[in-house]
Amino acid sequence: MQSSLVLQNLLSAPILFFFLGVLAVILDSDLEIPSPLPKLFSLYLLLAIGFRGGVELAHSGLGRLVLLTIGAAILMSLLIPITSFFLLRTRLDPYNAAAVAASYGSISAVTFITAQSFLNVLKIPFDGFMVAALALMESPAIVIGVVMARLATTGSSRSGAASEGRLEVEESGGLRWGELLREAFLNGSIFLLIGSLIIGYAVATFSPAGVEKMEPFTEKLFYGVLCFFLLDMGLIAAQRLQDLRKAGAFLIGFAVLAPLVHALVGLGISRLLGLNQGDSLLFMVLCASASYIAVPAAMRMTVPQANPSLYISTSLGVTFPFNVVVGIPIYMALVQRCIPASLG
Amino acid sequence: MQSSLVLQNLLSAPILFFFLGVLAVILDSDLEIPSPLPKLFSLYLLLAIGFRGGVELAHSGLGRLVLLTIGAAILMSLLIPITSFFLLRTRLDPYNAAAVAASYGSISAVTFITAQSFLNVLKIPFDGFMVAALALMESPAIVIGVVMARLATTGSSRSGAASEGRLEVEESGGLRWGELLREAFLNGSIFLLIGSLIIGYAVATFSPAGVEKMEPFTEKLFYGVLCFFLLDMGLIAAQRLQDLRKAGAFLIGFAVLAPLVHALVGLGISRLLGLNQGDSLLFMVLCASASYIAVPAAMRMTVPQANPSLYISTSLGVTFPFNVVVGIPIYMALVQRCIPASLG
Amino acid sequence: MQSSLVLQNLLSAPILFFFLGVLAVILDSDLEIPSPLPKLFSLYLLLAIGFRGGVELAHSGLGRLVLLTIGAAILMSLLIPITSFFLLRTRLDPYNAAAVAASYGSISAVTFITAQSFLNVLKIPFDGFMVAALALMESPAIVIGVVMARLATTGSSRSGAASEGRLEVEESGGLRWGELLREAFLNGSIFLLIGSLIIGYAVATFSPAGVEKMEPFTEKLFYGVLCFFLLDMGLIAAQRLQDLRKAGAFLIGFAVLAPLVHALVGLGISRLLGLNQGDSLLFMVLCASASYIAVPAAMRMTVPQANPSLYISTSLGVTFPFNVVVGIPIYMALVQRCIPASLG
Amino acid sequence: MKRIDLFLNEREVEKVCKAMLKAGAPGYSVMRHVTGMGVGGEISEAMDFSSFGANAHVIVFCEASLLQALREAVKPVLRRYGGVGFVSDAETF
Amino acid sequence: MKRIDLFLNEREVEKVCKAMLKAGAPGYSVMRHVTGMGVGGEISEAMDFSSFGANAHVIVFCEASLLQALREAVKPVLRRYGGVGFVSDAETF
Amino acid sequence: MKRIDLFLNEREVEKVCKAMLKAGAPGYSVMRHVTGMGVGGEISEAMDFSSFGANAHVIVFCEASLLQALREAVKPVLRRYGGVGFVSDAETF
Numbered sequence A, B, C: 001m002q003s004s005l006v007l008q009n010l011l012s013a014p015i016l017f018f019f020l021g022v023l024a025v026i027l028d029s030d031l032e033i034p035s036p037l038p039k040l041f042s043l044y045l046l047l048a049i050g051f052r053g054g055v056e057l058a059h060s061g062l063g064r065l066v067l068l069t070i071g072a073a074i075l076m077s078l079l080i081p082i083t084s085f086f087l088l089r090t091r092l093d094p095y096n097a098a099a100v101a102a103s104y105g106s107i108s109a110v111t112f113i114t115a116q117s118f119l120n121v122l123k124i125p126f127d128g129f130m131v132a133a134l135a136l137m138e139s140p141a142i143v144i145g146v147v148m149a150r151l152a153t154t155g156s157s158r159s160g161a162a163s164e165g166r167l168e169v170e171e172s173g174g175l176r177w178g179e180l181l182r183e184a185f186l187n188g189s190i191f192l193l194i195g196s197l198i199i200g201y202a203v204a205t206f207s208p209a210g211v212e213k214m215e216p217f218t219e220k221l222f223y224g225v226l227c228f229f230l231l232d233m234g235l236i237a238a239q240r241l242q243d244l245r246k247a248g249a250f251l252i253g254f255a256v257l258a259p260l261v262h263a264l265v266g267l268g269i270s271r272l273l274g275l276n277q278g279d280s281l282l283f284m285v286l287c288a289s290a291s292y293i294a295v296p297a298a299m300r301m302t303v304p305q306a307n308p309s310l311y312i313s314t315s316l317g318v319t320f321p322f323n324v325v326v327g328i329p330i331y332m333a334l335v336q337r338c339i340p341a342s343l344g
Numbered sequence D, E, F: 001m002k003r004i005d006l007f008l009n010e011r012e013v014e015k016v017c018k019a020m021l022k023a024g025a026p027g028y029s030v031m032r033h034v035t036g037m038g039v040g041g042e043i044s045e046a047m048d049f050s051s052f053g054a055n056a057h058v059i060v061f062c063e064a065s066l067l068q069a070l071r072e073a074v075k076p077v078l079r080r081y082g083g084v085g086f087v088s089d090a091e092t093f
């Protein structure tokens, strides 16, 4: 069963296009998706997934299970960066440890979308409110990451930890909360996702005719644009693999094992909450995935002492391909073993 | 009734995305739709609206009502800039008065499209030939604007009116007609709109199978792309609001009152012509809207003495949001009061 | 019959948008489709045509006719550049002769797509394996072109043929095979086309549900994007026409006559192979068309001594419009005369 | 040698470059999508969806003897539509 | 006159330009989408889909007397987020 | 210090930058999508949909002592594929 799930995933169009991108880099093809086309795809995917999630949320309503699930999701996005930080701190300076930890506490929307497509092909249903969980898991990890970095360096300031030749500039004693909160909650991609979610909710509630008119745009194009975006992700992830040598075995190991461990915790919570099979997979994927869009942008601004190539390479070069290629089918196999189908 | 129309408009997806863009600027989010993506959406919308208008024009034919309506539209695009010019001249120098007047004589395709979407949601029919009116109202106002500027400054040349530090360079005695006509009729957006209209007409007439093949592209995507474009318009309009302080109370008042007055005149003409309710709304919107695509580009080239931030801020920062958010439902309420539904 | 085919082609939406682009240049409109939007359309068209071709190939299988047709196509892509080279050599230096010859041996995907659209409108069926022929005809001509240039200049090196002020740098005695093969087989557009073909084949074979999910993206949008791309091609082709004065009468004659002759040879082979009417037209178009995407990019790298404006102007400024506007209907008329419809 | 840097609206670039070639410039390079601030106020890319245009940066390397001719070719356009120009010293690499 | 060339991340451009205007700069020009290499490693456009940002090239032409004020306006940002600056001589065209 | 400005086709940029780093360049900046005119004729962005490529503008600030090594690293590529280079004086800001 497990191997057939892996195979089914490997032979799906989005994953094959991801491999095509990787292959292009390996063979040194000059295939390129020039800027800002990847941004177009990314904006589209966020808008579409947010809008659809909002519409489905309006249909399902904000019941007890919904609120509990969202609460559990936020809790995970607070806990994961804390535990990850202490683990990473054994080998990394506080800035880099905090930045990597924040990535793993946050989520990857594209991994989530790929898991949804996987469920669609298997014809396993899932609920729209999971998108709300996705949207609300982005920001807390950013705040935790910055706070950890600050706590770990206060007192030990001027510690010589200045990485990459950057001087650490302690400014007017402490955290710039305004900047931090803006990066955490008003980052363009988080803002668009949450905004589209709310718009989808409002339109579905107050003018349902509008939902139908959006549908060809948000539904029909989705799979194709996902393929295009994954082609680009393949190109970028493969380029990032070269940076990994600098990251070292410890970080690579973390990038593979952390998703597995976080997914298992997610599985336990899903069972406790009584989620159906589809939602359980999505919850596991939220826990297991690491951010490479919102968090890196936020970390560069709020923890400029950390080295971007470390946190981008681990999340985008290792964890993303791992989740998308083998993680999702493995998690699904675990779901089928541990979550009763009858609940679905 | 009126307030329900306003609410229905406010809660439609395109308007909500417009607000999302405005909110992003207010909250200082870094959400951005990088160039040239807005151009892609704008090219798409012009091509699609032109093609669809052409197809519908081919079906309805060029009857007496069609020609009368188009004639009235062109007349309005000649009269509005003249009356506006004399009103604006009371406070502005001739160059700026002419440039603002030209904007209000011309039209805003996106406002028109938003009104069409509004009618679609209300399930009120309208005719394809209104797109022809739209297309033919763009250019005359540009010509009038430039001619007014020239008439008002001839004789009083070297008047010190040089705005923004630009020296006024009187060249070989007078108007550069070649450049003016090219800007008025061959401006990229006008050219694409009229070209697509003619192509839609030709394809519908000579190879109807082609219409069906275009339909998924020009129809199904339309609403979604409009949402995306209005998100960007929200971002830009909100940025423009800051420039308004420089514009002053007079211009802001003009930007709100001119559309109302022009819409009322449009309502009277619609009634005289015997247009149905849908077409009446569209005619009012054509009169009430101000150009922020074709006219600013043309004015910069032909009246470089005028200050772009004045004419762009008024049309894009005030009149556009006003029309799209509250203007359209207000005009609709007036239409429902003054135009018999049975004619529709 | 012939004139009605020409007319039917001329009045199709893609060709009309092509003319609109040409007209924009002639009238000096500022209509422009800014970079990288044309690249987006081109990537989309290659991905969609490849994926669809792969799906259809999976359905039809790799029978004897398929393999024979593909073999014949590759043969043509080897023969055409050789015969063209010797003909062109009578007037051009070896570098330019080789570069132009390579263009005509290779193919134009957009011409092929336009021919498919033409067949669709006529409701004449054709087979998916022709896309495989298309994909495999791109590279051989590049290799032949470079080899011819090298053979013709070896011994006569330092010949003063250095064109355009470039010094010819003979490097470590001979052909850079690595670079050549990379340009020939890993050029981005060739790689994406072949990759999408294989992915379409794999998805259709192993997870047919995925084909359905791609369909709105790869099928429904196709015609509209083709129109947009041809609008841009019209703009570019018309700009190229100005370069033609430098090319001279000989090259212009070649650019019109070569497609006709190659199409006739293609017709003969189609008849020999027993292809149906649709496939015969596509085979003729493959032979008749000249590359202006993959080959120019490859020639600049591998034969930098040749003058790009010569090989781009002939293939893009003359042969492309010729094929798309009058070539395709003429070839179709020949097909209807020489290929029995019953075989279709 | 001299290096000339011009900043002007994208829409005037073609005109200016043609004028400079005619005046003897051996070549030029153009970067579009330039934003900026000058006496004419702020220029952003926000209006890029219209053909209003952002700025362009035009660079010309030429002999000092050409400066005067190029200045005369460029000045009318800069005066009518705005834009600035600067010169500095350079050598062939 | 002097010419200042700054290379820094796109996301700090607005902050830097505002600071320079406040310090008296008569204008500036900005080119985005710049890639490069410096002590902070390689910067590419590959992460452009996030708001991570590539580099920007900021050019300011100003009087020599302004240099010191502009340097003070710009330095804190360059020190915190990375980026480099260079000066050379120039004249009005 | 010296400032080097190179203009060459986008497709050779990677090769050239790697060669300069190897020769000791402390960093570089690259602007793509540059159009222009030189002895090789006009280069536009119109063929951008193919991978034919427009020009790129490469800027390197370095010590004068490095000039010769960088020149040797860059020249073979410029000679084979076209492109030009210029040098001028500069200082750290």
Ligand SMILES: Nc1ncnc2c1ncn2[C@@H]1O[C@H](COP(=O)(O)O)[C@@H](O)[C@H]1O
Binding pocket: D007, D008, D034, D035, D036, D037, D038, D039, D040, D041, D042, D043, D055, D081, D082, D083, D084, E026, E027, E028, E029, E030, E059, E060, E061, E062
């Ligand atoms: N002092 C300056 N330094 C750099 N760029 C400038 C300067 N002044 C003007 N510019 C550029 O030139 C453009 C046109 O200038 P202006 O005509 O003064 O508005 C501006 O938008 C800037 O991009």
Ligand SMILES: Nc1ncnc2c1ncn2[C@@H]1O[C@H](COP(=O)(O)O)[C@@H](O)[C@H]1O
Binding pocket: E007, E008, E034, E035, E036, E037, E038, E039, E040, E041, E042, E043, E055, E081, E082, E083, E084, F026, F027, F028, F029, F030, F059, F060, F061, F062
């Ligand atoms: N020597 C140099 N020459 C040209 N550009 C440079 C140089 N050093 C740094 N840069 C640019 O400045 C950016 C930031 O530099 P850094 O802060 O040193 O990483 C780099 O990504 C380059 O674009």
Ligand SMILES: Nc1ncnc2c1ncn2[C@@H]1O[C@H](COP(=O)(O)O)[C@@H](O)[C@H]1O
Binding pocket: D026, D027, D028, D029, D030, D059, D060, D061, D062, F007, F008, F034, F035, F036, F037, F038, F039, F040, F041, F042, F043, F055, F081, F082, F083, F084
């Ligand atoms: N004199 C010049 N000034 C500025 N840019 C130049 C000059 N000459 C050449 N270029 C640039 O360098 C590119 C390649 O030059 P070339 O190899 O001479 O064709 C041109 O396309 C221009 O972008």
Ligand code: NA
Binding pocket: A080, A103, A104, A105, A106, A107, A108, A286, A287, A288, A289, A290, A291
């Ligand atoms: Na996570």
Ligand code: NA
Binding pocket: B080, B103, B104, B105, B106, B107, B108, B286, B287, B288, B289, B290, B291
């Ligand atoms: Na109007």
Ligand code: NA
Binding pocket: C080, C103, C104, C105, C106, C107, C108, C286, C287, C288, C289, C290
């Ligand atoms: Na061919």
